[in-house]
Amino acid sequence: xxxxxxxxxxxxxxxxxxxxxxxxxxxxxxxxxxxxxxxxxxxxxxxxxxxxxxxxxxxxxxxxxxxxxxxxxxxxxxxxxxxxxxxxxxxxxxxxxxxxxxxxxxxxxxxxxxxxxxxxxxxxxxxxxxxxxxxxxxxxxxxxxxxxxxxxxxxxxxxxxxxxxxxxxxxxxxxxxxxxxxxxxxxxxxxxxxxxxxxxxxxxxxxxxxxxxxxxxxxxxxxxxxxxxxxxxxxxxxxxxx
Numbered sequence: 001x002x003x004x005x006x007x008x009x010x011x012x013x014x015x016x017x018x019x020x021x022x023x024x025x026x027x028x029x030x031x032x033x034x035x036x037x038x039x040x041x042x043x044x045x046x047x048x049x050x051x052x053x054x055x056x057x058x059x060x061x062x063x064x065x066x067x068x069x070x071x072x073x074x075x076x077x078x079x080x081x082x083x084x085x086x087x088x089x090x091x092x093x094x095x096x097x098x099x100x101x102x103x104x105x106x107x108x109x110x111x112x113x114x115x116x117x118x119x120x121x122x123x124x125x126x127x128x129x130x131x132x133x134x135x136x137x138x139x140x141x142x143x144x145x146x147x148x149x150x151x152x153x154x155x156x157x158x159x160x161x162x163x164x165x166x167x168x169x170x171x172x173x174x175x176x177x178x179x180x181x182x183x184x185x186x187x188x189x190x191x192x193x194x195x196x197x198x199x200x201x202x203x204x205x206x207x208x209x210x211x212x213x214x215x216x217x218x219x220x221x222x223x224x225x226x227x228x229x230x231x232x233x234x235x236x237x238x239x240x241x242x
Contacts, residue, residue, distance in 0.1 A: 007103075017114050018113035029078075033075055040071050048087040048088070067083075067087075069185060071084065073193060074193070116150075155174060
């Protein structure tokens, strides 16, 4: 089987996995929070366009993670998945001069639906919630880790299939670049969750300028990292041309 066929098969399997996990998670949670869901959708969609290019690999990262995690722990599985999928469409939608790639969009939406539904399923697990040793911070850390694995492993796999990069090496590179952001986002989500219970869903608006600041910092940092990675390649090209 050639690489293109393998990639198409993997994307199809990812879509099927997303539908299955979302359906199962949706059956476990029924409560809805319309106004909070609309607010988180608007905030996650707006911050999804605040993207930074990850140096060394084909991919980018947006700063909407705290809003997606808030959807995971505060809303039903269907609401959380819908928010994650719509914000992913906004994030991946090409610029006016760009080319729309349906296969890429399908993969990204499926990957986000799978990661979100699995994180929501773990957060709402009755067995974990009834365990004496499990506290809310532990649950949030576990849900974030599930979300992290649900995103990064499929991304590393699709890069392996499309570009031939080693799966483990690619995944480690993604972890090194994005893990600190997930830790910070989990902390912001924890604080936002506490504030929202006291002051209402409007408190989520306070996080928007924070995420804008994080986006600016990451953009500057990754921009410098990209220049560092490009410098040896440019030097080798110049030597070869002499």
